[in-house]
Amino acid sequence: MAYALQQLINGVALGMIYGLIAVGYTMVYGIIGMINFAHGDIFMIGAFISLISFVLISMGGWGTGPGAILLVLLVSMAVTALYGWSVERVAYRPLRGSFRLAPLISAIGMSIVLQNYVQVAQGARVKPIESLVTGSVELWHGNGFAVSISTMQAMIVIVTLVILAVFTWLVTRTSLGRAMRACEQDRKMAGLLGIDTDRTISITFVIGASLAAVAGTMYLLRYGVIDFYIGFLAGVKAFTAAVLGGIGSLPGAVLGGLLIGLIETFWSAYFSVQYKDVATFAILAITLVFMPTGLLGRAEVEKV
Amino acid sequence: MSAPILQVRELVMRFGGLTAVNQVSFEAAQGDITAVIGPNGAGKTTVFNLITGFYTPSAGEILLNGRDGQRALHNTPGHRIAQAGVARTFQNIRLFPGMTVLENLLVAQHNRLQAATGFGIAAVLGLGRYRAAEREAVERAKHWLEATRLMDRADDAAGSLPYGAQRRLEIARAMCTDPVLLCLDEPAAGLNPRESEELAELIRLIRGRGCSILLIEHDMGVVMRISDHIVVLDHGKKIADGTPAQIRADEKVIAAYLGEGDEDEAPAPAEGAA
Numbered sequence: 369m370a371y372a373l374q375q376l377i378n379g380v381a382l383g384m385i386y387g388l389i390a391v392g393y394t395m396v397y398g399i400i401g402m403i404n405f406a407h408g409d410i411f412m413i414g415a416f417i418s419l420i421s422f423v424l425i426s427m428g429g430w431g432t433g434p435g436a437i438l439l440v441l442l443v444s445m446a447v448t449a450l451y452g453w454s455v456e457r458v459a460y461r462p463l464r465g466s467f468r469l470a471p472l473i474s475a476i477g478m479s480i481v482l483q484n485y486v487q488v489a490q491g492a493r494v495k496p497i498e499s500l501v502t503g504s505v506e507l508w509h510g511n512g513f514a515v516s517i518s519t520m521q522a523m524i525v526i527v528t529l530v531i532l533a534v535f536t537w538l539v540t541r542t543s544l545g546r547a548m549r550a551c552e553q554d555r556k557m558a559g560l561l562g563i564d565t566d567r568t569i570s571i572t573f574v575i576g577a578s579l580a581a582v583a584g585t586m587y588l589l590r591y592g593v594i595d596f597y598i599g600f601l602a603g604v605k606a607f608t609a610a611v612l613g614g615i616g617s618l619p620g621a622v623l624g625g626l627l628i629g630l631i632e633t634f635w636s637a638y639f640s641v642q643y644k645d646v647a648t649f650a651i652l653a654i655t656l657v658f659m660p661t662g663l664l665g666r667a668e669v670e671k672v
Numbered sequence: 673m674s675a676p677i678l679q680v681r682e683l684v685m686r687f688g689g690l691t692a693v694n695q696v697s698f699e700a701a702q703g704d705i706t707a708v709i710g711p712n713g714a715g716k717t718t719v720f721n722l723i724t725g726f727y728t729p730s731a732g733e734i735l736l737n738g739r740d741g742q743r744a745l746h747n748t749p750g751h752r753i754a755q756a757g758v759a760r761t762f763q764n765i766r767l768f769p770g771m772t773v774l775e776n777l778l779v780a781q782h783n784r785l786q787a788a789t790g791f792g793i794a795a796v797l798g799l800g801r802y803r804a805a806e807r808e809a810v811e812r813a814k815h816w817l818e819a820t821r822l823m824d825r826a827d828d829a830a831g832s833l834p835y836g837a838q839r840r841l842e843i844a845r846a847m848c849t850d851p852v853l854l855c856l857d858e859p860a861a862g863l864n865p866r867e868s869e870e871l872a873e874l875i876r877l878i879r880g881r882g883c884s885i886l887l888i889e890h891d892m893g894v895v896m897r898i899s900d901h902i903v904v905l906d907h908g909k910k911i912a913d914g915t916p917a918q919i920r921a922d923e924k925v926i927a928a929y930l931g932e933g934d935e936d937e938a939p940a941p942a943e944g945a946a
Binding site for chain 2: 543544546547549550553554556557558559560561562563564565
């Protein structure tokens, strides 16, 4: 029981990171109907920007307290957003109106470009960082097993929830969010109502990239090591999360992320760690057989 | 007499070998209801698509004399055409079905909201200026909800409204962009006689607000009753242009609708004329 509870905490903290990345996949899919395969690498860029900012900030002697972490988070969000914007501007926008596979191939190309760029610029070695957020709180003690939540895990959960709350408010309550949803449902019509659809799409990439940057920062703090290749697996899993939740659905992406995190953690805890990815993807496949549009996805309605 | 709101000059649109619109010129006067009629396949909707930026014409000019002087619409991208003051509705309704009725009307005011709030910066920061702009947008939406009798459905999903209400909502949404020229593509299609009478009322009300109207319509009852000016197209060419009385008496128009004939009556609705 205590063991299971501990796994639940671990799983939720991991799932939040996947959820943050998954939101980026699902948003872009919703608005332009393409899978942005470079999004995992945008997450990796976010992690690297955080690493670089941490090094700079600690060299500048501004310490490593909560203020520094917040500053790093903001810097990473801003710079990564710039990357997300540029990728869309350079690799996707010129292909808009082209056949569906073109931007997809372009996305795979951007993914390789970003990976290789970081590999060359930062080196291929694994980059470690000292743990900045330490300590934990013991929640419960049962059967000789202590259930605890680390400060790090608590931080991941709280930061993610705050970011997602702001983001949900943005999408559901503001004019910008309405414009985004309008573009999602009928881009041509949105244009006829005076909405600059290109700009709205750019903003979508900027928001998706800054959420990925938050995930990258959390990943860096949690695991303490990153390399140029982390974007691949994290990207694939977040994409899986988005599909599992129902691609195009924002709550679905978060739910999917949480599920993937939980499945992975529980499988590793009770069965074998080696097979955790096999298990995750098997469950995805089975779910899709029975629910082809994912958990919260809605069936595509034919436009007449 | 001020300059016409819309001037179409020698407009040509070719799709491959097919010339859908061939050397069409006409004008729509300021404050008038101008109808574009013609048998199915005459090129009416293509003309609309050219005016609203869906297509780029193969040749010719479309000039709008809007609030800020003359604007050439034939080389303006879609969202700028809306900003210049042209709004339209569709033959097959194109609402945002997943958004509420009110949201559909607010989306149409996105531009004004953005401009009023420093392009979203103020919105993100939740500043007072944004709140005021948003309140104003809701007021404007309410005004058109009342005019189209959709007030009690404001919070329902647009896709769940009955057909006639969706038609009215589409007009309300177009009006929320604050246009100088409203283009209606078969607004009476699928409406019963009572509903099309109400529609005619609504169109007159809109014209009364100083918005000029360009109308494609098959329901000749509606067209003859409310139009100030009628342009007749057939096979991509303009065959007549004049007041309802002139059009009713025009031999070429009667021939186009009924084949060569000697009917004196106004042309019947052209359902079978494809």
